[in-house]
Amino acid sequence: MRLHVTDHPLVAHKLSVLRDESTPSPIFRLLVDELVTLLAYEATRDVRTEPKEIRTPVTTTTGVKLSDPSPIVIPILRAGLGMLDGMTRLLPTAEVGFLGLQRDEETFEAVTYANRLPDDLTDRQVFLLDPMLATGGTLVAAIDYVLERGAHDVTAVCLLAAPEGLQVVQDAIGDRVDVQVVVAAVDERLNDKKYIVPGLGDAGDRLYGVV
Ligand SMILES: O=P(O)(O)OC[C@H]1O[C@H](OP(=O)(O)OP(=O)(O)O)[C@H](O)[C@@H]1O
Ligand SMILES: O=c1cc[nH]c(=O)[nH]1
Ligand SMILES: [Mg+2]
Numbered sequence: 001m002r003l004h005v006t007d008h009p010l011v012a013h014k015l016s017v018l019r020d021e022s023t024p025s026p027i028f029r030l031l032v033d034e035l036v037t038l039l040a041y042e043a044t045r046d047v048r049t050e051p052k053e054i055r056t057p058v059t060t061t062t063g064v065k066l067s068d069p070s071p072i073v074i075p076i077l078r079a080g081l082g083m084l085d086g087m088t089r090l091l092p093t094a095e096v097g098f099l100g101l102q103r104d105e106e107t108f109e110a111v112t113y114a115n116r117l118p119d120d121l122t123d124r125q126v127f128l129l130d131p132m133l134a135t136g137g138t139l140v141a142a143i144d145y146v147l148e149r150g151a152h153d154v155t156a157v158c159l160l161a162a163p164e165g166l167q168v169v170q171d172a173i174g175d176r177v178d179v180q181v182v183v184a185a186v187d188e189r190l191n192d193k194k195y196i197v198p199g200l201g202d203a204g205d206r207l208y209g210v211v
Helices: 009-019 025-043 079-090 137-148 163-173 203-208
Strands: 002-005 049-055 060-066 072-077 098-103 110-116 126-129 153-161 178-186
Touching: 009 025, 009 153, 009 178, 025 079, 025 153, 025 178, 025 203, 072 079, 072 137, 079 126, 079 203, 098 137, 110 137, 126 137, 137 153, 137 163, 153 163, 163 178
Parallel strands: 002 178, 072 098, 072 126, 126 153, 153 178
Antiparallel strands: 049 060, 098 110
């Protein structure tokens, strides 16, 4: 597993406002969208391209185009949905799949309630979106879903990660496949309810309210 922690003052500033408990949902949603766009720039550094001949008003030259098949972006519902527009703004031709996973708040196990993915992800670059990587259980389950479908190039874009969760992902994935995690910050630890500390609370609730 490769870990990329973004080091940028705008990311640090926006993340601090996001963490603030007094930031209301409309601003929280806007900040998540902006942060994802900044992270997407890093996360797509290895997106596959191929040469393409183009004609400018002056001459012909060789440009690049994104290779086929197009990448697939998979938000992990609910909270990952708040990251979708920010990601597809940079990758407008990407396809979108959906995974619904909810962490059981007693056992902390990820439970799947929705799965709308293509059967075959061979040769597709996969971008998983989830703001929080806490125990790592949700991300490991999501990675397993895409590996089962043949993916071998997977990038997870997260806002916050706990060191414990990163270790769980590293142990589960090892070096059997190229998995990259791009994150705005790695926080201190998990608390006894497995929330990230200092964190930002429950990302889904802060985006969409308590349901
Ligand atoms: O690393 P883990 O310990 O598995 O926890 C992280 C997961 O918890 C949150 O989702 P949640 O289960 O609260 O669902 P929600 O997005 O519907 O709020 C978060 O968005 C991640 O998906
Ligand atoms: O801190 C955390 C941990 C899991 N899920 C969240 O939304 N926040
Ligand atoms: Mg939640």
